[in-house]
């Protein structure tokens with residue numbers, strides 16, 4: 001599990017820890033980890049050229065101390081001071097003692113020697129003290145950078161708490177973050193600015209609260225959630241999932257949702273809708289009816305909405321499913337048709353799975369606004385519908401109805417952005433609900449497996465290939481289960 005904490009919480013933990021340590025100890029730990037990561041990126045340190053972009057706070061201090069370490073190992077290190085009159089004095093002195101030099105931003109911008117000639121650039125402009133996008137003097141300097149950038153704590157210019165990027169921000173090849181993950185390292189669009197992230201332990205863990213703000217499940221966490229049929233099970237005990245999807249216009253959505261459901265670990269899949277013949281032709285194991293959900297037989301969960309269209313049958317299907325006292329997943333057309341009050345009134349869990357466009361329609365805002373503020377959007381929707389909401393994106397987010405940590409999926413891949421892959425996801429999560437996972441777990445585990453399947457399916461995958469790759473994804477994830485002693 002990767003636990004991310006907002007700035008206020010990190011600062012509080014840092015103060016507690018700092019009170020027990022000698023002056024400067026934390027920054028030394030941070031700088032040692034940072035210098036080690038820089039050395040790894042450089043391959044060898046001696047004879048390389050390293051530029052430091054140094055802002056006015058402690059983030060710049062980290063960069064300066066790390067630069068001093070690299071200079072002692074034979075790198076030519078130049079610090080570019082964005083605010084020469086407000087620079088970490090100890091860091092600057094350490095760099096100079098180690099043989100490094102410092103120049104002002106004007107000097108660095110006037111020739112290509114400093115930034116253009118560097119093998120690696122350390123971004124120490126702002127860390128958790130940054131506000132808004134980069135200021136113009138920093139943004140201008142960055143345009144002269146051609147070397148890979150290693151971000152210190154966070155890529156400067158991104159919002160650590162929300163993952164929002166308001167203006168220009170550093171695009172790093174890698175980020176070294178100190179003490180704890182920050183939400184912006186897990187949530188888009190900031191996540192894409194961070195590159196590969198390495199967490200440096202500075203001893204903060206005992207001072208962090210038990211409940212983080214954002215978490216990213218890892219394979220072992222998901223493996224622990226996935227159902228494992230015992231010897232005494234049968235198909236009904238494993239759970240039966242109902243799928244109400246597809247329409248005369250979009251029969252393929254029904255086929256894809258059922259294919260996801262069949263590989264989601266439930267004991268059986270019942271399909272209700274107009275695409276019964278198409279579903280049966282592709283999936284002889286599905287139990288189909290062309291009636292409405294009410295006449296489908298017992299299920300332990302429903303997945304409704306993919307490709308359902310907006311005819312009278314669609315509206316009825318959504319209504320009937322919402323009336324059932326079992327967990328329900330609502331996707332695509334179902335989202336438009338589901339009444340907010342009906343969802344809020346449900347006693348069994350509900351999972352909504354909008355993409356950014358659908359979320360925008362539900363929130364009466366623009367798609368761009370949702371994409372810019374994913375964390376806020378998913379929390380608002382969960383609150384409005386009193387439901388679990390999975391907001392699709394390159395780092396899909398899952399929020400529960402009663403607050404608590406938001407889950408950010410780390411396994412996504414752009415290959416999943418293919419028509420019908422969301423239908424596969426809806427069936428998959430429906431099956432996990434039927435198998436008895438709690439709503440947040442089913443949604444997060446489903447997104448995790450779906451992402452792994454998107455990566456392992458032969459590229460470029462179609463949505464059917466993503467479904468076909470789910471068993472391999474399931475095996476890969478479960479291989480991370482800790483072995484029993």
Ligand SMILES: NC(=O)C1=CN([C@@H]2O[C@H](COP(=O)(O)OP(=O)(O)OC[C@H]3O[C@@H](n4cnc5c(N)ncnc54)[C@H](OP(=O)(O)O)[C@@H]3O)[C@@H](O)[C@H]2O)[C@@H](O)CC1
Pocket residue numbers: 014015018026027030055056057058059060062125126127128129130131132133134135138152153154157178202
């Ligand atoms: N605390 C600890 O124990 C440890 C902390 N550590 C390190 O300290 C970092 C936090 O340091 P911090 O608090 O000094 O803030 P920091 O991120 O350097 O930025 C503040 C400065 O940036 C400026 N600025 C703001 N926005 C800006 C913008 N958009 N564009 C440009 N400039 C902008 C702002 O200037 P002003 O607004 O005053 O002009 C202000 O002076 C943390 O991320 C980690 O790296 C580690 O050493 C481990 C131990």
Ligand SMILES: Nc1ncnc2c1ncn2[C@@H]1O[C@H](COP(=O)(O)OP(=O)(O)O)[C@@H](O)[C@H]1O
Pocket residue numbers: 332355392393394395396412413414415416417418419420421422423424425450
């Ligand atoms: N850039 C991206 N990177 C990773 N995953 C993505 C990206 N874009 C979309 N996805 C994923 O692809 C799936 C698309 O679902 P959706 O938009 O509902 O498509 P459809 O309705 O065609 O099935 C979602 O799981 C989403 O998270």
Ligand SMILES: [K+]
Pocket residue numbers: 059123124125126127151152153154155156
């Ligand atoms: K930074």
